[in-house]
Structure formats: C-alpha cells, structure tokens
Amino acid sequence: xxxxxxxxxxxxxxxxxxxxxxxxxxxxxxxxxxxxxxxxxxxxxxxxxxxxxxxxxxxxxxxxxxxxxxxxxxxxxxxxxxxxxxxxxxxxxxxxxxxxxxxxxxxxxxxxxxxxxxxxxxxxxxxxxxxxxxxxxxxxxxxxxxxxxxx
Amino acid sequence: xxxxxxxxxxxxxxxxxxxxxxxxxxxxxxxxxxxxxxxxxxxxxxxxxxxxxxxxxxxxxxxxxxxxxxxxxxxxxxxxxxxxxxxxxxxxxxxxxxxxxxxxxxxxxxxxxxxxxxxxxxxxxxxxxxxxxxxxxxxxxxxxxxxxxxxxxxxxxxxxxxxxx
Numbered sequence: 674x675x676x677x678x679x680x681x682x683x684x685x686x687x688x689x690x691x692x693x694x695x696x697x698x699x700x701x702x703x704x705x706x707x708x709x710x711x712x713x714x715x716x717x718x719x720x721x722x723x724x725x726x727x728x729x730x731x732x733x734x735x736x737x738x739x740x741x742x743x744x745x746x747x748x749x750x751x752x753x754x755x756x757x758x759x760x761x762x763x764x765x766x767x768x769x770x771x772x773x774x775x776x777x778x779x780x781x782x783x784x785x786x787x788x789x790x791x792x793x794x795x796x797x798x799x800x801x802x803x804x805x806x807x808x809x810x811x812x813x814x815x816x817x818x819x820x821x822x823x824x
Numbered sequence: 825x826x827x828x829x830x831x832x833x834x835x836x837x838x839x840x841x842x843x844x845x846x847x848x849x850x851x852x853x854x855x856x857x858x859x860x861x862x863x864x865x866x867x868x869x870x871x872x873x874x875x876x877x878x879x880x881x882x883x884x885x886x887x888x889x890x891x892x893x894x895x896x897x898x899x900x901x902x903x904x905x906x907x908x909x910x911x912x913x914x915x916x917x918x919x920x921x922x923x924x925x926x927x928x929x930x931x932x933x934x935x936x937x938x939x940x941x942x943x944x945x946x947x948x949x950x951x952x953x954x955x956x957x958x959x960x961x962x963x964x965x966x967x968x969x970x971x972x973x974x975x976x977x978x979x980x981x982x983x984x985x986x987x988x989x
Contacts, residue, residue, distance in 0.1 A: 690852050690856055693856070694852065694855070694856065694859065697856075697859050697860065697863055698859065700863055700866075701859065701862055701863055701866060704863070704866030704867065704869070705866065720876075721962060721963040721966035721967070722963075723877060723879055723966060723967075723969075723970045724970065724974070725879065725970045725973040725974045726877040726878050726879050726970070726973070727877070727878055727880070728876070728877060728878070729878050789878070792962050793962065794961065794962055794963035794966070795961060795962070795963065796961070796962045797958055797959050797960065797961060797962070798911075798956040798957065798958060798959075798960045798961070798962050798964075798965050799957070799958025799959065800962075801962050802958070802984050802985075805883060805982060805984060806984055808883060809883040809884075813883060814882065814883055815880055815881065815882050815883060816880075816881055816883055816982075817878040817879070817880055817881070818878060818879045818880075818881050818966060818969070818982070819876050819877070819878055820876075820877050820878065820879055820966060820970075821876075821877065822876075822877035
C-alpha cells in the first residue's frame with residue numbers, strides 16, 4: 674500500500690538554543706553567587722605588593738580585613754585603641770576584645786584554621802597592630818599577610 | 825513537474841509572509857549575545873578574585889606573652905639566631921631601620937642588604953622579628969618581610985612596639 678510522507682509545513686530548521694541558555698544562565702548565577710561570597714569575605718582593600726610569597730589553596734581560614742574608616746584623615750596617628758575598621762565574615766568589630774573572642778571561637782572549633790590578615794597598604798602600622806595583638810591573644814601563632822602579587 | 829517546482833526541489837516556494845510566519849517565539853539571538861558577554865565578564869572577574877598572595881608571619885612571643893590563653897610552641901632551635909629589626913619614621917617621614925648593623929638607615933639599604941644575603945644553612949636558620957613603630961606604613965613592614973624572604977630567611981615574625989593604651 675502506498676503511503677505518503679509529507680514534511681510538516683511549520684518545521685523549525687534552526688539550532689535549538691534552549692539548553693544552551695539554560696546552562697549559561699546556571700553558570701551566570703554560579704559566578705554571581707561565588708563573586709558575591711568572595712566580595713563579602715574579601716573587602717576591597719589596596720593590599721601591599723610583594724614579589725615573594727605563596728599562593729595558598731582554600732581551606733578553613735579566618736579572613737580579617739583591616740582598613741581605614743570612611744572620613745579618617747590619610748596621615749593621622751592612631752588616637753584611639755581601635756582606630757581602624759576591622760571586619761571578618763561580614764561582621765564588623767568595634768573592640769579588640771570582640772575580634773579576639775571571635776578568633777578564639779573559630780580556632781577552638783578548628784585548631785588548623787589559618788588566620789589571614791588583609792590590611793590596607795597605606796595604613797600606619799599602629800592601626801594594624803591591635804589586630805595582630807588580638808589574633809595572638811586568641812591563640813594564633815602565625816598569620817598570613819595578604820599581599821598583591823607584584824609581577 | 826513544472827519548471828518552478830523543479831527549481832525549488834519539489835517543494836512549493838513560500839512567499840515572505842509565509843516564511844516570516846515560520847519564526848514563531850521570541851528572537852533569542854540578542855539575548856544569547858548579551859548573556860555570553862555577561863558570562864565572560866564574570867569568568868574574568870573570578871580569575872582576578874583568586875589572585876591573592878600571602879606572606880607567612882609568625883606572631884612574635886612578645887605579643888603572645890600578653891595573651892590570656894597559653895599556647896604550646898615548639899622548642900626553639902639552639903642554633904637559630906634571632907635578629908630584631910626596628911622600623912621607625914624619621915623627621916622627613918621616611919622609614920628607617922635599626923638592627924643588625926644598621927642605625928636608622930634608610931629602608932632601601934636594608935632591603936638591598938637582605939636580598940643579597942648569601943644563601944645557605946646559616947641564613948635559613950636566622951629568625952627575624954620586624955617591629956615597626958606606629959607611624960610606619962604597613963606596606964614598609966611588608967616590604968621588610970618580603971626582603972627577608974627573598975634573602976632566604978624563612979622564619980620572619982611581625983612584632984609589636986608599645987601597645988596603644
């Protein structure tokens with residue numbers, strides 16, 4: 674028996690881009706989320722430059738950001754015990770004791786936890802020193818000083 | 825078969841309106857273009873985010889002595905020689921170094937000296953503690969640390985001076 678095959682009148686001949694868009698959208702959402710997390714953890718700080726150093730892979734770490742408070746004069750001396758703005762894990766510390774307690778809790782939970790100090794290169798050392806003392810008081814024996822890789 | 829039908833491969837030729845009616849749904853091309861650009865942007869940003877570089881610094885015993893908690897530290901190597909380097913700011917606002925055989929020498933001299941240290945066992949056993957004064961830029965403290973590392977000194981500590989009351 675003779676059977677007729679006909680091409681449908683409304684056949685779509687182009688490439689089906691729908692799966693590609695799905696994948697690309699997933700990738701964009703992934704990068705947005707990762708970028709947002711990274712920004713939260715690492716505040717935008719002008720890090721000191723260094724040719725020496727090492728790139729340490731991600732592990733459990735405490736990232737402490739130390740930067741100049743908004744409106745603080747550029748060359749002023751520390752006039753108070755806690756002059757710099759110090760943040761970690763999206764949390765701002767108003768006293769050295771707060772930071773010390775936070776670091777101690779994290780180290781107690783994981784003694785292998787690394788402490789990473791990210792301080793603005795233009796800060797006077799006196800503004801970074803209270804953070805270093807607080808971290809040492811919390812029981813850390815070493816810290817990683819975050820730098821910008823000099824090329 | 826007519827001439828026209830033979831030329832079009834056996835199918836009936838459609839007019840422009842008919843052809844247009846085959847493209848049903850939204851036009852995806854501009855969206856795909858924009859989405860691809862955004863994707864490339866975020867991938868490039870992510871590459872920049874992960875470029876941090878670290879210097880390991882010991883938190884010196886003086887700072888730890890003030891600690892309320894007691895921490896166990898390994899016994900010091902008897903052969904290791906510990907050097908204290910003081911960083912200060914002179915009247916001109918430049919960082920000067922005191923320590924080793926430097927007496928308020930410019931920081932660049934210290935950096936040069938440390939970078940050119942003879943590499944060997946004696947150098948690698950050295951322990952350097954850098955103690956910057958309040959007014960010393962943090963970047964200079966890091967430069968001093970970096971110079972020690974490039975000179976082959978692996979045990980570099982960051983110390984403190986008089987604590988702010």
